[in-house]
Amino acid sequence: MPTDQTPPDHGPPWLDIDRILADPGVRIVVCCGAGGVGKTTTAAALALRAAEQHGRRTVVLTIDPARRLAQSLGLTELGNVPRLVKGVDTDASGGELQAMMLDMKRTFDDVVLTHTDPVRAAEIFANPFYQAMSSTFAGTQEYMAMEKLGQLHARGEWDLIVVDTPPSRSALDFLDAPARLSRFLDGRMLRLLLAPARTGGRSVFSLVTASFGMFSRAVQKVLGAQLLTDLSGFVAAFDSMFGGFRQRAEQTYRVLQAPETAFLLVAAPEPDAVREASYFAGRLGEEQMPLAGLVLNRVHCPAVDEPTIGESLAAAEQLAATGGHEQTVGALRVHASLIQQTVREQQVAATFTEAFPQVPVAAVTAQPVDVHDIDGLRAIGAAISQR
């Protein structure tokens, strides 16, 4: 490489994506990483490849796809159930591709309906706290993505489920959602609020200790009494379902730890995205979840190594000084900037490999334009699998 910085001595192992997609033992592929790195596109491209090339009955669960990508998968509206994707060529392989887009509120409603009777459910749906929680609860999207994954997995209709994770504040949220929900459900606050419901429906704060009296006065003062009534109603109505909630979250968590799952980190060669990927790789290790590799999207690569940056820029300058040959001047500058960018990207990617030398990497060359049709996804899938 024409650079004064030394590249890393040895690169990371190659991520053989086809081996993972073809492996009948792999039933779930989870794509995770920072926002804006092509996570959804990667998930869709891998699912398509699994169906077309490896004959697997595949479903891809997307969270918040860009409009045109959603259209290309036939997801023009939130359906919350998998639908067959058209334009997929599985004649030779015998596979199948279905896709669905997560409808957070509907998934939550379904969970409520399965865990309680219709009267209770109607009560819950009408409660303003439920409405707020089911649409904006910090972590609801993550939790519902886990719930949906659990449901799809339990149905056992697919050979492979490919999941795109929510565009979270941090990649952590996805893993933490079940624990956070458990903590919330086991919380002292909730038990305090539930106490009156369990002892026969006296006023919310009838069981007072000295400090709790002070506490309840503070709450009443800040939140107002009406809000407290709604809250206790919500908590009481929800009480019967909590066990089921927690159990399911824990089940899904265990599935994610099993060898049938493969986590793929998705990143772009930018410092923030790679830092997030490193962080996530560390977390997966702590949680004993199987990390299969890193997909590094939008990597640049010059078509030819020679001329070097120095030679190109010198020649461009010489031509510019004598006048004419604008096209060549431009082409040489494009070439020099491409090499520069490549070197920079390699340095950024090296920070991940230094920290996790054993994690395989697949580099995917940047596409000049965004992908939003099946052909484009097919090309991306081929690019990810190419060494």
Add this chain to the structure above:
Amino acid sequence: MGANKGSADQAIAGWPARLHVVTGKGGTGKTSVAAALALALAAGGRRTLLAEVEGRQGIAQLFDHPPLPYAEQPIAAVAGGGEVRALAVDAEEALLEYLAMFYKLGAAGRTLRRFGAIDFATTIAPGLRDVLLTGKVKEATTRTVGHRRVYDAVVLDAPPTGRIGRFLNVTAETARLAKIGPIKTQSEGVAAFLRSPMTAVHVTTRLEEMAVQETLDAIAELTELGIPVGRVIVNGAQEPLLAGKVTQAELRRGLAAAGMPTDRATVAGLLSEARGHLARQRLEESLRADLDEQGPPVLELPLLAEGVDRAGLDLLVETLGAASTRPADA
């Protein structure tokens, strides 16, 4: 309060708002743009506050600073006596501070925390969390000492475009839950402030299809909510290196004239690179046109080839500062 002497009550040219909310799709450089704007607005001996609300400690990372506490502290000095302070707003701390300020709830406040009440309340009613976060930002923006504003401007590194409407539309969220009481009063105050000329939301983007689409969607959403949109800030804009089309014949002649190798592999390689660049350039031009059509003034920041270090940040500051010499709607 010598740092902002004389300038505190005048709007900064080109950036008329007091509170600059910076949002954008993930990966578009929201935090760097927010930091550069805080630095640019601190020129000429002013004092600005750079705040974040998502617990990411992005500001500390950018300035290579230890994690920020819930306290406003200097993070960068600016030539000419200006100063940028930084603050990581935390919902729980903001609630306790708010309680202490308005209710003198010292001991009860601590009790609330011990019971996990704050975690509970902000978990079950996320709108409440946003009211606390935006309320703190409003408080800092409007804070005065001796009839003088403490900050000439506040820049908020806000949640990304996908969540910005919900984050700033605090009343709708809390009104569903709190129909009376101080939370309602508080959220109404914040909502009015966010809809006033005191506030401007700037959207960072890159010249990529998805980022531009999200930018246009966010602008439409904010406009619908009556929240003022300031500028669209295109980050990482690259200069066009080529005009028109490139042919193999001309490339060969040019390389020969420069005394470079003209073998087939070299010519074909350079040609395909040039064509890729041209395709990218054409896409960027059409995205620029989409942005221009939308209305808010567009400002372009250069691509930082060496990453966002202080030197890179200063380059952004220079561009943003230059924008302040002409009116936003020029």
